Amino acid sequence: MALVGCSSDGQLTATGITVTRSACPAVAIPAATGDITLFNPENSRDASAIDVVAHITNVRSTCDETGENIITTVNFEIRGQRRDAAGAREVVLPYFAAVVQGGTAVLTKSISRVGLRFEDGQTRASTTGTATGQVARAAVTLPDEVRRQITRERKPGDADAAVDPLADPTVRDAVRKASFEVLVGFQLTDAQLSYNATR
Known part of the structure; x- marks a missing residue:
């Protein structure tokens, strides 16, 4: 029971592991x-024809969570x-930045x-x-009922003590909708994408 006191991200408690969910994508x-x-x-794909x-x-x-929109700035190197x-x-190379919701829905995409x-x-x-990339704070905020269901204390012996809250389709869907990614990559042609996927 000594573990029941304060807990930090990733720390084991008497009721499980405490994980803090970040609003940042x-x-x-x-x-x-x-x-x-x-x-x-x-149009060649021979190794001898590789130019660059x-x-x-x-x-x-970096992530700015101070406003109504959560703004993520991504910096990277190209070699x-x-x-x-x-x-x-x-050599001028195109790259994209996309904000994706729930792992599949592209909300915005820009090409630079x-x-x-x-x-x-x-x-x-x-x-x-x-x-x-930016995401509205309201979009990443879980509904109160879902948050209560996820964080509710479960004690040994409870009927649902060993049941993952994400096993509930309603909870799982709410978490998925509130999850975002900022993706960056080269803006490839179909031929370039196919080459990368098969080489």
């Missing part, structure tokens, strides 16, 4: 969109490599571009990108 790179490969000639390869890395985010080091060259500049004689280059 999760930030991620969707599968197969974190890399881009440019070919020359463009770039990938997104070092993704970091690239080219086959031919001759001459200075800038960033220049990756290779100096003469250099095969590698890097640059940085940024993106933002």
